[in-house]
Amino acid sequence: MSIDTFLILEKIILVVIIIAASMGVAAYSTWAERKVAAVMQDRIGPLRAGPFGLLQPLADGGKLFFKEEIVPDNSTKWLFMLAPAMFIFTSLMTSAIIPWGPDFVINGSEGARTVALQVADINIGILYVFGVVSIGVYGIMLGGWASNNKFSLLSAIRAASQAISYELALGLSLIALLMLTGTLSLRTIVEQQHGFWDGNYFTWNFFKQPLGFVIFLVCSFAELNRAPFDMPESESELNMGYHLEYSSMKLGMFLFAEYINMFISSAVLATLFFGGYNFPWMDQVQAAVPSGIFSLICVGVLMAKVVGFILFFMFVRWTLPRFRFDQLLNLGWTKLIPLALFNMLVTGAVILFFFNKK
Amino acid sequence: MSLHDIIFWILSLWAIVCAIFVVISRNPVNSVLFLIATFFAISGHYILMNAQFLAIVNIIVYAGAIMVLFLFVIMLMNLNTDTEPQKSRLVHFAALISAGSLLLVVLSAFRKAELTQIPVTDAGDIGLIKVLGKTLFDHYVLPFELSSVLFLAAMVGAMVIGRKEVVEEKSTK
Amino acid sequence: MVEKHIQLAENSVEKETTTINLGPTHPATHGIFQNIMEIDGERVIKTEMTVGYIHRAFEKIAERRPYSQITPLTDRLNYCSAPINNFGWHMTIEKLVGLEVPKRVDYLRVIIMELARIADHLVCNSVIGVDTGALTPFTYVFQWREKIYEIYEGICGSRLTTNIGRIGGFERNFPDDTWKKIHDFMDGFPAVLKEFETLLTRNRIFMDRCIGAGAISAERALNWSMTGPNLRATGVDYDVRVHSPYSSYNEFDFKIPVGSAGDVYDRYLVRNGEMWESYRIIQQALDKLKGMDSSIFHADAPEFYLPEKADVYTKMEALIYHFKIVMGETDLPPGEVYHSVEGGNGELGYYLVSDGGRTPYRLHFRRPCFIYYQAFNEMVAGGLFSDAVVTLSSINVIAGELDA
Numbered sequence: 001m002s003i004d005t006f007l008i009l010e011k012i013i014l015v016v017i018i019i020a021a022s023m024g025v026a027a028y029s030t031w032a033e034r035k036v037a038a039v040m041q042d043r044i045g046p047l048r049a050g051p052f053g054l055l056q057p058l059a060d061g062g063k064l065f066f067k068e069e070i071v072p073d074n075s076t077k078w079l080f081m082l083a084p085a086m087f088i089f090t091s092l093m094t095s096a097i098i099p100w101g102p103d104f105v106i107n108g109s110e111g112a113r114t115v116a117l118q119v120a121d122i123n124i125g126i127l128y129v130f131g132v133v134s135i136g137v138y139g140i141m142l143g144g145w146a147s148n149n150k151f152s153l154l155s156a157i158r159a160a161s162q163a164i165s166y167e168l169a170l171g172l173s174l175i176a177l178l179m180l181t182g183t184l185s186l187r188t189i190v191e192q193q194h195g196f197w198d199g200n201y202f203t204w205n206f207f208k209q210p211l212g213f214v215i216f217l218v219c220s221f222a223e224l225n226r227a228p229f230d231m232p233e234s235e236s237e238l239n240m241g242y243h244l245e246y247s248s249m250k251l252g253m254f255l256f257a258e259y260i261n262m263f264i265s266s267a268v269l270a271t272l273f274f275g276g277y278n279f280p281w282m283d284q285v286q287a288a289v290p291s292g293i294f295s296l297i298c299v300g301v302l303m304a305k306v307v308g309f310i311l312f313f314m315f316v317r318w319t320l321p322r323f324r325f326d327q328l329l330n331l332g333w334t335k336l337i338p339l340a341l342f343n344m345l346v347t348g349a350v351i352l353f354f355f356n357k358k
Numbered sequence: 359m360s361l362h363d364i365i366f367w368i369l370s371l372w373a374i375v376c377a378i379f380v381v382i383s384r385n386p387v388n389s390v391l392f393l394i395a396t397f398f399a400i401s402g403h404y405i406l407m408n409a410q411f412l413a414i415v416n417i418i419v420y421a422g423a424i425m426v427l428f429l430f431v432i433m434l435m436n437l438n439t440d441t442e443p444q445k446s447r448l449v450h451f452a453a454l455i456s457a458g459s460l461l462l463v464v465l466s467a468f469r470k471a472e473l474t475q476i477p478v479t480d481a482g483d484i485g486l487i488k489v490l491g492k493t494l495f496d497h498y499v500l501p502f503e504l505s506s507v508l509f510l511a512a513m514v515g516a517m518v519i520g521r522k523e524v525v526e527e528k529s530t531k
Numbered sequence: 532m533v534e535k536h537i538q539l540a541e542n543s544v545e546k547e548t549t550t551i552n553l554g555p556t557h558p559a560t561h562g563i564f565q566n567i568m569e570i571d572g573e574r575v576i577k578t579e580m581t582v583g584y585i586h587r588a589f590e591k592i593a594e595r596r597p598y599s600q601i602t603p604l605t606d607r608l609n610y611c612s613a614p615i616n617n618f619g620w621h622m623t624i625e626k627l628v629g630l631e632v633p634k635r636v637d638y639l640r641v642i643i644m645e646l647a648r649i650a651d652h653l654v655c656n657s658v659i660g661v662d663t664g665a666l667t668p669f670t671y672v673f674q675w676r677e678k679i680y681e682i683y684e685g686i687c688g689s690r691l692t693t694n695i696g697r698i699g700g701f702e703r704n705f706p707d708d709t710w711k712k713i714h715d716f717m718d719g720f721p722a723v724l725k726e727f728e729t730l731l732t733r734n735r736i737f738m739d740r741c742i743g744a745g746a747i748s749a750e751r752a753l754n755w756s757m758t759g760p761n762l763r764a765t766g767v768d769y770d771v772r773v774h775s776p777y778s779s780y781n782e783f784d785f786k787i788p789v790g791s792a793g794d795v796y797d798r799y800l801v802r803n804g805e806m807w808e809s810y811r812i813i814q815q816a817l818d819k820l821k822g823m824d825s826s827i828f829h830a831d832a833p834e835f836y837l838p839e840k841a842d843v844y845t846k847m848e849a850l851i852y853h854f855k856i857v858m859g860e861t862d863l864p865p866g867e868v869y870h871s872v873e874g875g876n877g878e879l880g881y882y883l884v885s886d887g888g889r890t891p892y893r894l895h896f897r898r899p900c901f902i903y904y905q906a907f908n909e910m911v912a913g914g915l916f917s918d919a920v921v922t923l924s925s926i927n928v929i930a931g932e933l934d935a
Contacts, residue, residue: 041670076387124487127414134422138394141426145387145433150551153433154573154916160426167422184487227664228736236559236662237920319730321737322664324917325573 014119018095026259027057029310033259036314064252072148072245079146084246084253087139091257093132094264097125099187100302101277104295117295118187125186126174129268130167133223136261137163140225140232143254144242155241158325159225159232165332166222172340173215176347177272180208190276195283204275211343213273215336220265222332225258227317231325266309270302277302366406373399386432390425397421411487548576551916555584559662559920562930564904566919573916578908582901586934593894597859598624599698599835601894606692608898609932612651612875613693614643614683619872622777623881624698624835627868632830635823636700637779638816642713643686643695644778644872645809645816649720650679651875652760652802652809655927659799660731662924663740668730675723678716685709699836700829717813724806732803741796745910745922748793755906759877759899761926764801765793771873778872782819783812795918795925834861859889876900876927900932 031046031053038045046053071080101117122128137160144156181189193203206213222229232241243254270276277298279285286294323331376399379392397420404413494502548571554560565581589604596604605616618640625632653676657669680690685706687695696702705713731737747757749765762769770787772780788804790797829836833852842849855861865887871880880897903926910926911919 037666041667042674043670079387079391122410124410124414127411127418131414131417131422134418134426137422137426138429141429141433142391145429150549154551156433157430160430164423164426230664234664234917236664237917239558318667320665321660321731321734321740323736324740324915326915327736327739 010115011119014117015096018100018119019092022092022095022260022263023256025263025306025310026256027061029259029262030060030255031057032310033314033317036311037318040315040318061252064249067248067251069250070245070247074148075245076146076148079142080245081250083139083143083146084243084250084257085139086142087136088253088257088260090132090136090139091260091264094129094268096120097122097128097186098264098267098271099190099276101295101298104291117299121185121187124184125189126178126184126272130171133170134163134167136223139254139257140242143246144232147242147245149245151238152242152244155232155234155238155244158238159242162222162225162229162231162328162332165329166219166336169215169332169336169340170219170223172337172344173212173219174272176212176340176344177205177209179344179347179351180205186271186276190271190278193275193278195278196275196280203278204273206273206275209273209343209347211339212347213269215340215343216273217269218331218336220269221313221316222328224261224265224313226262226313228320228322229328230317230322231328234322262310262313263306266306266313267302269309270305274305362406365402369399369402369406373403387429390429390432393428394421394425397425411490547571553578553919553923554581559923560928560930561658561924562928562933564928564930564933566907566923568916568919570916575911575914575916575919577912578919580904580907582904582933584934585930589935590894590896593891595890597861597889598863598891599856600859601891602696603692603694605896606694607931608896608935609651609875609879609900609929610691611654611929612647613691614647614695615651615872615874616879617693617695618644618778619870619874619879620881621696621698622872623868623870623883624863625830626870627863627866627883627885628832628835630699630830630832630835632700633827634779635820635825635827636829638820638823639701639705639828640696640778641780641783641816642813643683645812646679646682646713646716648809648873648875649806650676651927652806655875655924656731656799656802657727658924659741659795659921660737662921663737665731665734665737668727671723671730672727675716675720678712678719682709682712682716685712697829697836699832702829702837704826704828713813713817717810717817720810724803724810728803732800738796740917740921741799741925742794743792744795744914744918745925746792746794747906747910751906751909752793755909756902757877757899757906758902759873759875760798760801760805761793761877761899761903763787764790764797766791771871771878775871777870783815785812795921798925862887862889871897874899876903876929876932896935898932898935900928901935904928904933 034056035045035053037043046056049055049059071077096119099116099118099121103114103116105114140159140163141156144152144154144159147153178184181192183189189205193205195203197203201207225232232238233243234241238244243251246254279298279301282298285297289297373396376392376396380389380396383389383392397416401413401416401421404410404416548569551568551570553566553568555563555565560566563584565584567579567581569576569578587607589607593601593604602617602620605620606613608616624630653672657672660666660668683693683695684690686709687693687702747755747765749762749767752762752765753767757765758769758771766789768787768789771777772785773787785808786804788801788808790801833848835856837856838846838849838853843853844850863885865885867882867884869880869882871878873879877899878897879899880895882893882895882897883891884893886892907923907926907928910922914922
């Protein structure tokens with residue numbers, strides 16, 4: 001068995017591009033967040049660094065790099081260092097299985113070669129997302145505990161219980177979707193949502209699973225720790241919670257990872273429910289342009305959807321107040337989980353009685 | 359030595375070293391973290407055996423949920439070397455004897471074992487989700503359902519035991 | 532059992548509760564004061580309030596200051612609505628010397644005081660929003676608080692600590708552009724307040740956060756001698772403006788909004804209702820001013836009211852009064868007087884004992900915040916930590932008024 005060097009090269013390039021893109025999107029999400037907040041609050045927002053304040057993320061990053069590193073005396077030092085790294089690591093991991101675009105063909109000297117715009121097409125795709133999400137809470141927990149600060153500890157507890165509670169509803173809401181698709185592979189799921197209208201009905205899963213989408217969306221807010229579910233951070237109660245004691249780039253990594261998380265979960269949302277890179281009349285477009293260009297267009301479409309979701313996350317954050325902790329758990333356990341179970345039952349019944357293929 | 363062999367040895371070494379550290383760490387939080395690392399190594403082994411579903415479930419359930427709760431408890435109890443209870447010599451002695459006998463048992467078991475080929479990857483797809491699902495809901499449907507009932511009972515039991523009695527002091531407010 | 536745990540040492544393994552410091556530099560304490568909270572998980576068992584972080588001994592300082600120089604001290608009480616404090620102090624002196632001020636001055640004062648009340652309530656209510664995580668309404672209304680500050684600025688030259696007015700009236704007549712600003716404010720404000728209410732009042736999350744949080748019964752509130760919006764939220768319709776009217780408040784037609792549950796949500800609603808009523812009062816005051824001689828802006832009380840500079844140079848009497856007032860040589864009649872105004876936060880009282888000298892013999896401020904803060908433990912004990920934070924911002928404890 002020989003190792004396909006070309007494949008490894010291809011994957012490495014893809015990984016580097018995806019990570020760079022995640023970082024770039026995350027950086028500009030901070031800028032967009034400020035601009036969105038400013039627009040919603042009748043303010044101007046960042047303006048001084050570059051045109052429209054576009055260099056603001058660089059300025060922020062530079063500032064964070066040059067800040068003094070403060071490690072609290074009574075902290076558990078190595079965990080204190082490890083936590084932000086773990087947080088950003090897990091937030092980047094999910095990007096591996098998202099299909100960013102359709103395959104395209106390169107005609108090289110050794111013949112045609114199909115390049116997949118997905119790092120790994122594993123047959124347990126969605127479960128992988130769950131796996132990464134479920135270990136994502138370690139960064140917060142360890143950071144909160146290692147800081148040796150009561151506010152941070154409180155925040156770590158909130159984060160952990162929130163993550164565990166909402167993972168359940170998240171998983172249950174997807175089971176209904178999996179019943180429809182019959183596969184766990186994200187690639188197959190995207191391919192099933194080809195185009196927009198298949199002659200009888202919309203192909204995008206959003207139109208088949210609206211309730212599942214809503215539950216998934218609410219749960220992703222909770223998993224992202226974003227307002228109105230930003231209990232672990234809640235600056236007015238816990239002074240930013242688990243990253244209270246962090247400074248310099250370690251703080252930057254925490255903040256950055258949150259934006260990467262937002263980017264990735266927007267991509268997952270778009271992939272699972274909004275057709276991924278598919279768009280209406282894509283067949284006609286595909287016929288008209290070369291394969292490489294078509295792939296680029298598809299990537300652009302996916303990115304447009306992702307940006308839409310990111311903006312939605314931001315609008316919600318700057319509109320709604322925050323839940324109280326017990327209300328948040330109540331919502332998760334007594335509303336979303338039964339709702340997801342109900343959705344599952346209804347989906348199962350519909351498939352059984354109307355679409356029984358056997 | 360193929361790539362799979364290399365990965366196998368790396369994972370095995372990782373698992374064993376981490377497992378040893380689980381035992382010898384003085385700080386319980388470190389122990390838990392090493393245990394999590396061990397789970398990851400084991401998941402890697404599952405993937406080598408083409409049991410991706412088992413691998414990811416292992417991570418979701420053990421590393422993602424159970425160990426989070428473990429860590430939770432240990433963090434809140436704030437155990438460290440200072441609070442570790444000093445055990446008597448007798449306990450040390452008993453531990454030594456039992457560990458030694460365990461070692462003997464393991465050794466005698468391994469003595470019979472033949473050193474065959476390392477399990478070849480890509481062989482067999484029992485770990486894949488479709489096959490696993492068919493097997494579970496075909497051959498083993500009764501044990502499967504029974505165990506789910508058992509889990510439900512355990513869950514209810516935990517609720518009943520863990521529920522805090524509502525004290526009447528609330529009514530004073 | 533709980534008490535036993537509180538007695539245990541901080542690092543004891545047996546201890547089930549945590550001691551946590553809400554303040555003095557915690558973002559939820561809008562000002563410098565401390566709460567030492569004993570929490571069990573997220574539940575507050577008890578909290579111990581610490582006051583005195585910015586105690587400046589105003590009452591003692593006032594004993595060595597001539598009357599006109601005490602006004603700046605009152606600025607620093609509830610600095611969110613400083614003009615009310617200033618006028619309250621001036622009215623106290625006027626009550627002591629029996630000085631009648633012209634009706635126009637009364638109405639001008641009413642306009643400024645009600646603007647100040649609006650500014651105060653805007654801060655408080657929008658900060659409840661901030662503490663529940665809704666930052667946007669805050670910026671909407673702060674723009675309009677800014678406009679109120681510009682109105683102050685046109686009249687007295689300063690914005691936050693206004694030191695506005697004099698004993699007997701105002702230092703100068705309102706300039707034309709200030710009148711324009713007032714009318715602009717009156718034109719634009721209802722839409723903004725309506726928008727603010729749209730964002731918060733019927734917001735499900737906001738309601739869930741606020742209803743039932745930090746509740747106190749009317750009886751307990753009265754026992755704590757609470758006043759102002761916090762008392763009215765419990766259902767008691769006590770308002771100084773109605774029950775002992777000052778500054779011609781009896782000529783105005785307005786309602787006292789009251790709540791029923793005494794929780795954060797009712798306090799929020801009462802404050803919002805009061806802003807609408809304040810708006811109506813200002814409208815009425817503007818109407819009343821229409822037919823009046825617009826040159827009157829102070830009482831004819833030469834011994835208290837600083838004469839014009841031109842007169843000081845040309846007239847003997849003006850020179851003498853100018854000297855006496857500036858040097859603080861004006862004696863007040865001996866006597867004992869209590870005057871209270873409905874401040875932004877409740878009944879702001881001034882208890883003044885004069886021995887006939889140039890300074891007060893004793894001056895005591897009845898500061899509503901000081902009283903509310905004592906009841907804080909009772910409001911939050913048994914609730915959640917998040918409730919405590921919201922409660923703290925809803926009772927609107929202003930550090931300056933808390934510590935005097």
